[in-house]
Amino acid sequence: MTSSCPTQFPPSSTLPAAASVPRVLSIAGTDPTGGAGTAADLKSITAAGGYGMSVVTALVAQNTHGVRDLHVPPAEFLAAQLRAVSDDVTLDAVKTGMLGTTEFIATVVAWLDDVRPAILVVDPVMIATSGDRLLQPEAEQAMVAFCRRATVVTPNIDELAVLTGSPRATTEDEALEQAARWSEETGVAVVVKTGHLDTLTVTNTWLSPDGSRIAVPSTRVDTTSTHGTGCSLSSALATRLGRGDSPADALAWATDWLHESITHGAALRVGSGHGPVDHGHRARRLQAAASSAPWIMPDAVPHLLETPADLGAPQAGDHGRNVTVPAPAVAPPGPWTAALWAAGAEITAAIADSDFVRALVDGSLPQHAFAFYLAQDALYLNGYARALAALAARSTDPDAQVYWSQAATGALTEEAELHRGWLGSADHTGAPPAPSPVTAAYTTFLLATALGEDRAVGVAAVLPCFWLYAQVGAALPAVPAGHPYSAWLDTYRDPGFVTATEQALAQLESEMAAASPAVRAAAARAFLTACRHELEFFDQALRLEPGGGAALLATETDRPELAGSAR
């Protein structure tokens, strides 16, 4: 019998203290379709950087449409599972989900009395999104009492009403007020989730017993893929807290990660009801970003370009998609720039389709990512200005000399605007922002190319910054009042920028026409490489952890209405 197995292992306390990978136990019910319960918890713990463990309360025959049947093993077996884990493993955090019955709650309480994990996140699961009961009605009061033992509880709006003995809140303020009262009375923190309210923004607010609040808003995703969102949020939160994150960083990480997971849930095509979220989306995105595959394969561009047609069809690249060439917002003035546009189509499409641009436009881009992006943009513009000045120095045609000199001045003016209107002068450690690897690689490439290669190659390298930026600007929709990044988005619509892009395109068209076939090929490679740097530059902001090296904005509040001057 498992329950009589002697504890012949070294006690957990003799093992090394908390690893950087937090050891997180989920105590929950199952979902064989993998979207909620234990499966969601383990995926979320892994995604949040933890080592996940799982004690099963009830076996649930459910899918994306609802619950069909339940099998509840004897409470002794729950106790045996709990003991098997804690006799052997030091726990950095525990998260509870479906506990089902009064007896199960009592079993977990008895175990907690003994084990006392530093972090206990209680998701007081009562009723599933499908409307099915996951907690016996007579166990509700036991669950309410159990919540008092938590570090933090994560009720949805209906569960908050039961917890606080109040009518169902109809507004966020009402929910916050209910939670604040309960938190002050019990000394337990509450995360108020407005997913079940009819609001455009879904806000997760951490309320501490002392009345302090941390609000993490995110845009509502229009999707039915929300099965298991509560399980996923609480597990990710437990993991980040178990790792030592502050409540603010833990909640920001969990909310932003979940938002990405919800956004991409429907693409999984799992089930025809309320589908799961894509817990692994972020990991796959980061894995792709870490690939060391060359950006431009040797056969992507022929060694000699005699005519524009030699450049051939769009390259499939590492995304491997069929590419339709997007219409250029700023038209190519001749056949060489037209051929370059077609060759870079896949990267241009990837930028338009990127999570960064989507999040900037829908307002869900986390503030720390936005601040990081702006700080890196300022550093980038300084390097870019030097590359443009190098082209001015290397030009012999008077119009080209004037054009590149003015472009260099323009980039420095933009950099100054960023500092004056948008950025603080130092990050939270007091240090001035430093270039990221992506920014450094891009500016180093531009300078090396503008100074060390034929001039046409340098001109091809600096063009994507004009052309792809103008492309993003032209595709931006009008955003509603109150959008957190509306002032910044306005800066993309500057007509002066389109004129500068047209002039840069004219420069490249004539440089390409005059260059040798070998130099043209090198220029095409430089153009494609710079397009890829542009994609990386946007994407890099979504590879940053909250608190991980982001510069401060000039106006600093939680995802502020940004004040700033247009560039």
Ligand SMILES: Nc1ncnc2c1ncn2[C@@H]1O[C@H](COP(=O)(O)OP(=O)(O)OP(=O)(O)O)[C@@H](O)[C@H]1O
């Ligand atoms: N449509 C949505 N758009 C954006 N975020 C959402 C959406 N739905 C849920 N979320 C996120 O998921 C979190 C949890 O959602 P919700 O409040 O619906 O939990 P829940 O009812 O406990 O979930 P469930 O019982 O389905 O597991 C929210 O706080 C929010 O961060």
Ligand SMILES: Cc1ncc(CO)c(N)n1
């Ligand atoms: C096992 C389990 N826990 C929680 C939920 C809530 O989504 C669910 N559907 N199933």
